[in-house]
Amino acid sequence: MKQNLGRYLGRPGRSLTRRLIWLAAAWIVVALLVTGLVLTSQFQESGLRRLGGVNNNTIDELVVAASVRDGQVVVPQIEDSRTKALLSGKYWAVAERNADGDLVVIARSTSLWDSEMPIPASLTERVAEVAGGTVSYNAVGPNNGEPLRVAASQKQLPGREQPVVFIAALNRSNIDSDTRQFATLTWAALGLLGVGLMAAVFFQVRIGLRPLYELGQEIGDVRKGRATRITQDYPVEIAPLAEQLNKLLDHNQEVVERQRTHVGNLAHALKTPLSVMLAETEGQSGTLPEIVRRQSELMRGQVDHHLRRARAAARAQGSGxxxxxxxxxxxxxxxxxxxxxxxxxxxxxxxxxxxxxxxxxxxxxxxxxxxxxxxxxxxxxxxxxxxxxxxxxxxxxxxxxxxxxxxxxxxxxxxxxxxxxxxxxxxxxxxxxxxxxxxxxxxxxxxxxxxxxxxxxxxxxxxxxxx
Structure with a gap:
């Protein structure tokens, strides 16, 4: 199995298969990460918007119920059972600016009991900037540090010049729990999808590039002497390559045969005169015939040696x-x-x-x-x-x-x-x-x-x- 994977994946930086698979893998990972983050974020935002809608309704009820008497804001308890139950997870408060510009709570829900509504220092400026709109933020509630989703809006009440800030809060534990569960399921599903896509890419590349592997195998068979030509039918994209390889093999074989022919002709051309010289010295005595015989034998040995080397070089360059x-x-x-x-x-x-x-x-x-x-x-x-x-x-x-x-x-x-x-x-x-x-x-x-x-x-x- 490892050998097959090595064959199809190849060496880093040199394998077309590896390059295609890693490029596809990178794109799949990025796409799935972005998809997971977007889906999780949108699910959470959807839940928070629902909480924001409930908080806005609470603020509207407070605005309707509020009145001004002798310059003082009076806010009765609204008809909401959760805001009347202690530490129920639904709270409201009404605040105004003091002489230092800080918000001071002037009325609050029974559910807060003796706890304070979480008000960040920057809320005064933020509600003033939206001019009657709603500002939302996350905070920690009075019931064992419960997570809250808070909405605040600055309103102008009739008979009072100084604006009043209405604040409503809801426990967002269920939203956070649902978001975590959704994120877990989403990432698990995207992970399985990613594995499936990677497997599909691997087999697609493997099947798509199989003709190249088969061509490489055929070339190896030619090099090892198992075959003399490329014989398989290949797709139109690489068929010209196989055709050119066959032409190259034919040309190399032709060159080798031509070299062998030349070597044979040269051997015949050189050995015949040497044989004649040796024949002429046979039966003759003296220094000159002896020298001719000795040198002719030496020349014939050298000719045989070099011709043998030339033939071996031609064969070594041949295919197989x-x-x-x-x-x-x-x-x-x-x-x-x-x-x-x-x-x-x-x-x-x-x-x-x-x-x-x-x-x-x-x-x-x-x-x-x-x-x-x-x-x-x-x-x-x-x-x-x-x-x-x-x-x-x-x-x-x-x-x-x-x-x-x-x-x-x-x-x-x-x-x-x-x-x-x-x-x-x-x-x-x-x-x-x-x-x-x-x-x-x-x-x-x-x-x-x-x-x-x-x-x-x-x-x-x-x-x-x-x-």
């Missing part, structure tokens, strides 16, 4: 040969054990059947054959070969022998063309050089070291193909 390592090792071991039968050489090799070299069989035979022949040549009797996967997309071949080994200061030297470990041992000195050149052509590496068997250990790192 796959060679079973175990088959090549078995073939080479059987052949070399027969060649060195008189010496009694035993080749012990191990390799998984599914291990594949990403390259041509002939090149792997050349590399393994040269290394095995060198090991058999210098071993006492035993040669050991092991092969296996080595990291992502790589394989490692290790060839060891029980011979005399090779000093560390000579290991780089023997990889040069024409260098021989011992002039008394037959050979051209090109074996390890050929292996090194072919390995480099496949972007691999040849390393020489000490074997636990006492001789030389050759480690060959090459590209691997998936089984």
């Amino acid at each position: 040969e796959r060679t079973a390592v175990a088959e090549v090792l078995d073939e080479m071991a059987v052949m070399l054990e027969r060649v060195f039968q008189s010496k009694g050489v035993e080749i012990d090799w191990r390799a998984p059947d599914e291990l594949m070299f990403r390259g041509e069989r002939q090149d792997l035979q050349e590399m393994v054959g040269n290394l095995l022949e060198n090991a058999c040549l210098w071993s006492k009797r035993r040669v050991k070969v092991s092969a296996g996967a080595w990291g992502w997309g790589r394989l490692l071949l290790v060839i060891e022998d029980d011979g005399p080994g090779l000093p560390e200061d000579r290991r780089d030297e023997v990889l040069k063309r024409g260098t021989r470990l011992d002039e008394d041992v037959p050979g051209t000195g090109l074996g390890l050089s050929i292996v090194d050149e072919l390995t480099r052509a496949y972007e691999g590496r040849l390393t020489l070291g000490d074997s636990d068997m006492g001789g030389l250990k050759a480690m060959l790192e090459l590209p691997a193909a998936e089984s």
